[in-house]
Amino acid sequence: MKAINVGIIGVSGYTGLELVKMLVSHPIFTLTYCANTEGETTLGTLHPSLVGVCDLPVEKVDLDRAASCELIFLALPHKTAMNTAKGLLERGIKVVDLSADYRLSQENYEAFYCEHEDRENLSHAVYSIPELHGESAKNALLIANPGCHVTAALMALAPFLDQIDLTHPIFIDSKTGVSGAGKSPSSGTHYVSVNDNINCYNIIKHRHAVEIEQHASSLCGSDVQVTFVPSLVPMTRGMLACVYATLKTDCDPLGMMETFYENKPFVRVRNTPPHTKMTSGTNFADVYAARHGNALVAMCAIDNLMRGASSQALVNANLMMGLDETFGIPRIAYVP
Numbered sequence: 001m002k003a004i005n006v007g008i009i010g011v012s013g014y015t016g017l018e019l020v021k022m023l024v025s026h027p028i029f030t031l032t033y034c035a036n037t038e039g040e041t042t043l044g045t046l047h048p049s050l051v052g053v054c055d056l057p058v059e060k061v062d063l064d065r066a067a068s069c070e071l072i073f074l075a076l077p078h079k080t081a082m083n084t085a086k087g088l089l090e091r092g093i094k095v096v097d098l099s100a101d102y103r104l105s106q107e108n109y110e111a112f113y114c115e116h117e118d119r120e121n122l123s124h125a126v127y128s129i130p131e132l133h134g135e136s137a138k139n140a141l142l143i144a145n146p147g148c149h150v151t152a153a154l155m156a157l158a159p160f161l162d163q164i165d166l167t168h169p170i171f172i173d174s175k176t177g178v179s180g181a182g183k184s185p186s187s188g189t190h191y192v193s194v195n196d197n198i199n200c201y202n203i204i205k206h207r208h209a210v211e212i213e214q215h216a217s218s219l220c221g222s223d224v225q226v227t228f229v230p231s232l233v234p235m236t237r238g239m240l241a242c243v244y245a246t247l248k249t250d251c252d253p254l255g256m257m258e259t260f261y262e263n264k265p266f267v268r269v270r271n272t273p274p275h276t277k278m279t280s281g282t283n284f285a286d287v288y289a290a291r292h293g294n295a296l297v298a299m300c301a302i303d304n305l306m307r308g309a310s311s312q313a314l315v316n317a318n319l320m321m322g323l324d325e326t327f328g329i330p331r332i333a334y335v336p
Contacts, residue, residue: 001027007071066091095143129146150208153300170243239304274299
């Protein structure tokens, strides 16, 4: 099969690094273009772990130069991403966007972020968690890669959307490693703030709550409301989402998960609650569910940088370009 040239804009951060690590061994994609806002450096300078592995030059963003690629991954902050995506799409380049810019309706986006400056492309962006949205990514021009908390929460919740009582509260407790806050340090992610500590942040009003609600509602065709509480825990990577809801039917939750995710290569239904370490460095989502009377507990463990961002983006890119979804996707966890 003919090689496909791809690029990364926003290669300086953790998600950019994870994309490079997968693309260097991808059987079809060839990484030919890397860029950030400054340029004039190399991958090995930005990420010393890549020295001797992949030391491509990192250029200042130039959309005409990016046109040498058939597909570009955008690992940029919101608002910056939409302006860049628009220019790439005008040049006929397919885009997988890891920011929030195309994940929400215009109304929801502008309520929680800022005015949307690319409404035309927003209207046809494809939101894709492959196990939940089927083959919708195939032949797409623009994919909105879902958020990390949202991926874990929806994968725990989705099998039960037609079995739970939506008139009762749905609570989501999601714990994430510190890498989810990005590479730039802050007082909240400083070692002395994180070590030996767990803290909740942006409870109830977190931006990912509306993303969970919008896409859960879309999946089941009914209005879904959640109370979402994210927590920062003292580990580098990993995420565990626990969903609590009220069942309206007498069902076997674990059996339902096994049926729902049958033949899905990157979902493992566990017989015991999952551990984040078992998914570290992979695209696996490890799920589990149990009930106590009519109370449902459903869980999903992922790597927030991988399934929550970069490896899911690569799966979506594979589908987008008509490739096997498993091409280049890591399956062996960083254990111990």
